[in-house]
Amino acid sequence: MTQVSVSLSSFRKRGIEVLSRGAPTIKLPQHTVLEIPTSLKWTQYEHSLEMGAFSYQVSGYCFAGRIGRYCSMGENVQIGRQNHPMNWVSTSPALYLGNRIFDLDDGFEAAEQYHSSRLSHTRPPTRVKVTTIGNDVWIGHGAYIAAGVTVGDGAIVGAQSVVTRDVAPYTVVAGNPATIRRMRLPPSLISVLLRCRWWQFAPWQIDHLDPSNVLEFSKGIHSMLRQVKPCTPEIVDLRTGSAL
DSSP states (O other): OOEEEEEHHHHHHHTEEEOOSSOSEEEEESSEEEESSEEEEEEEEEEEEEEOTTOEEOEEEEEEEEEOSSOEEOTTEEEOOOOOOSSSSOOOTHHHHGGGSSOOOSOSTTHHHHHHOOOOOSSOSOOOOOEEEOSSOEEOTTOEEOTTOEEOTTOEEOTTOEEOSOBOTTEEEETTTTEEEEESSOHHHHHHHHHHOGGGSOGGGSTTSOTTSHHHHHHHHHHHHTTSOOOOOOEEEGGGTTTO
16 A cells, blocks of 8 residues: 655654654554644554544554544554464465565666566455454554454453454453453443443543543443533545545
């Protein structure tokens, strides 16, 4: 998928934080849709990205991610890394990427053959799998979320975990492979939170509620549903060139 270069200063003005190790720009997939405000920090994004407001990923990698609101993702989190073909002659991308496997100049002996190589195959090596992270998800440092997995709203993924299967809402998983350790909240409170979908509101709309009291907070959200319009953040959509 096409990558586009975006100015860090223009993103910051628009309400998107990007932290860089000296570079004034960041490369993002052309299919990038971001609710404002959000933070991409030091993370590498490829193929496509959709991220909800008030979410951030500190560092790591994300391929074809669909990330909800209020998500907290730590350092070196790996999301959606795609597979290699397992039923071809080789698993090496050299057999299907050809001269796109490495970004090279012309100073080596086989440069002409390398740059002119055009490999053919009758079917794609793999099919892209979109990885979905719900709302209010916490993913700890160094966790690996396999391609195609869905992590439900309110879930927690422990540090260094390897998640290869879907994670139900408000479930705490950890380990390699990740297994269920407990539910984050009692079932009665989980059902209330899933019904009220509190993340549809911005922090300034709910700052009169106490998040440490889940039941009372949920009641407050339910009363708001009848009289307060949910937050509709401004969106930066690189598919339309809105932030270039």
